[in-house]
Amino acid sequence: MPIRLTLPPTFAARIDEADRPQVGMWVCSGSPLVAEIAAGSGLDWVLIDGEHSPNGLESILAQLQAVAAYPVSPVVRVPYGDTVVIKQFLDLGVQNLLVPMVDSAEQAAGIVRAVRYPTSGVRGVGSSLARASRWNRVENYLADAASTISLLVQIESAAAVASVEAIAATPGVDGLFVGPADLAASMGHLGQQSHPQVVEAVLASIRAGVAAGVPVGVNAFVPADAERYLDAGASFVAVGADVALLARASEALADRFIGTDGAADASGDADSAHRATGSADGRDPSATGTSAGTGERPSY
Numbered sequence: 001m002p003i004r005l006t007l008p009p010t011f012a013a014r015i016d017e018a019d020r021p022q023v024g025m026w027v028c029s030g031s032p033l034v035a036e037i038a039a040g041s042g043l044d045w046v047l048i049d050g051e052h053s054p055n056g057l058e059s060i061l062a063q064l065q066a067v068a069a070y071p072v073s074p075v076v077r078v079p080y081g082d083t084v085v086i087k088q089f090l091d092l093g094v095q096n097l098l099v100p101m102v103d104s105a106e107q108a109a110g111i112v113r114a115v116r117y118p119t120s121g122v123r124g125v126g127s128s129l130a131r132a133s134r135w136n137r138v139e140n141y142l143a144d145a146a147s148t149i150s151l152l153v154q155i156e157s158a159a160a161v162a163s164v165e166a167i168a169a170t171p172g173v174d175g176l177f178v179g180p181a182d183l184a185a186s187m188g189h190l191g192q193q194s195h196p197q198v199v200e201a202v203l204a205s206i207r208a209g210v211a212a213g214v215p216v217g218v219n220a221f222v223p224a225d226a227e228r229y230l231d232a233g234a235s236f237v238a239v240g241a242d243v244a245l246l247a248r249a250s251e252a253l254a255d256r257f258i259g260t261d262g263a264a265d266a267s268g269d270a271d272s273a274h275r276a277t278g279s280a281d282g283r284d285p286s287a288t289g290t291s292a293g294t295g296e297r298p299s300y
C-alpha cells in the first residue's frame with residue numbers, strides 16, 4: 001500500500017492561525033545546506049528566491065526537500081509571473097508562491113488563473129508526474145489543490161501602490177508582500193528604502209491590506225523599519241538574507257582581524273587599522289540592517 005500523505009498547511013493559513021507576526025529571512029544562495037540552516041534557526045518562514053538568485057528548478061527542489069523536516073513555511077519567489085513558470089514551480093511542490101512585480105488587479109487575476117486548474121484557471125494538469133501531489137499520494141490533490149497553495153503578490157511599484165486596494169481584493173490573492181527596494185526605484189529614490197515617501201507608500205499598502213482583511217508582508221532588513229511596519233499591522237516580515245548575513249559577518253571578521261582601513265593597507269599595519277576602524281567596539285557583526293563593521297555598505 002502506498003503511503004497516503006497530507007500536505008502541510010499553507011503560509012497563509014499559518015499567518016491566520018498565528019498569534020503574532022511571522023518573521024522570516026531570504027535564502028538567496030541556492031544552497032540546500034544554507035536553506036536547512038535557516039530553516040532550523042527558529043524563524044517562522046524562509047523565502048527562497050528565484051528572481052535575483054542563482055536558482056533553477058533543481059536547486060529549488062533540493063532546498064524544499066532540505067527544509068521539509070523543519071517547522072518553517074517555505075515561500076518561493078518565481079522570476080516573473082508567467083503561466084508556464086508558475087506551473088513548473090507548483091508541480092515542483094511549491095505551496096507558497098510569491099510573484100514579483102504585480103502592478104494591477106488584472107495582472108493579479110491572471111496569476112490566480114495560472115495557479116488554479118480549469119475551469120477556474122489554466123494550470124496544466126501533470127499531478128501524477130509531479131512532486132506537488134507526491135506522485136498522486138496526496139489524496140484528492142486535483143480537487144483540493146487550490147486549498148494547498150497560498151499566493152502572495154509583490155507590491156513594488158508606484159503603479160502597484162495606486163492599485164493596491166484592487167489587487168488586495170482580487171479573489172485568490174492570499175497576501176501582499178511589499179518590496180521597498182523596487183518601490184523606491186520606481187518612485188525615483190533608487191537605493192533609498194527608508195526615504196519618507198517610500199515609507200509612506202509601504203504604510204499605505206499595509207493599511208490597504210489590513211482594511212481588505214488580506215495579510216501584508218514587507219521586506220525590511222533595517223530593524224527600525226521592520227518594527228515600524230509591524231506596528232502598522234504587517235503580518236509578516238523578511239528581516240535578512242543568507243547572503244547578506246554572510247557578506248556582512250565575513251567583512252566584520254576581516255575588519256576585526258586584518259583591518260580594512262586604507263592607510264593600513266598601504267603600511268601593512270593591521271593593528272593600526274583595528275584601532276582606526278574601531279572594529280572591536282562591540283558592533284554586532286551579524287547585523288544586516290546597519291553597516292556593522294563595514295563602513296557604509298547598504299543592507300539591501
Ligand SMILES: O=C(O)C(=O)C[C@H](O)[C@@H](O)CO
Nearest residue numbers: 156179180181182183219300
Ligand atoms: O523590492 C524589494 O525590496 C524586493 O523585492 C526584495 C528584494 O528583491 C530584496 O531581496 C533585495 O533588496
